[in-house]
Amino acid sequence: MIPDHIDFPGSPWPVLPPGIHVATLAEVELRFASNPKRRVQFKGLVAALTGLRGAGCRRAFLDGSFVTAKPHPGDFDACWDPTGVDGALLDPVLLTFDNNRAAQKVKYQGELFPSAIPADRAGTIFIEFFQVDRFTGARKGIVAIDLSADPMLQPTVTS
Known part of the structure; x- marks a missing residue:
């Protein structure tokens, strides 16, 4: 369940309370895909997570202004657990970080990073970096999504 902001x-928009809040993509959609721009970003997020799941990724973490009360976020930010991911099945765009992640933004409407790589010069990994408000330095929350069990990401069987 996603708690209230x-x-x-010192922060321009309300944020999630500290912690990792587990949610389904349906809950993320209901809560955050609240206008046309956010719906486009959500669709990109689902596409990226579908590809990550297909490569063996089991968990991703959603952050950025998309999970704040900002009415029109520029994109979403996410990181994903690389444990068990088959690099041969991974979309190369998800490992393309040059040009301010332009390829990711074009294809998925957001930015995605492996959760265990450094996000800053101090060596803070993304899963930790995402839990700090960039305006105040205070702890804030992120959303965890179980890719292996999320109904929106389950393959459909056709006959």
């Missing part, structure tokens, strides 16, 4: 003095 909280206000942080």
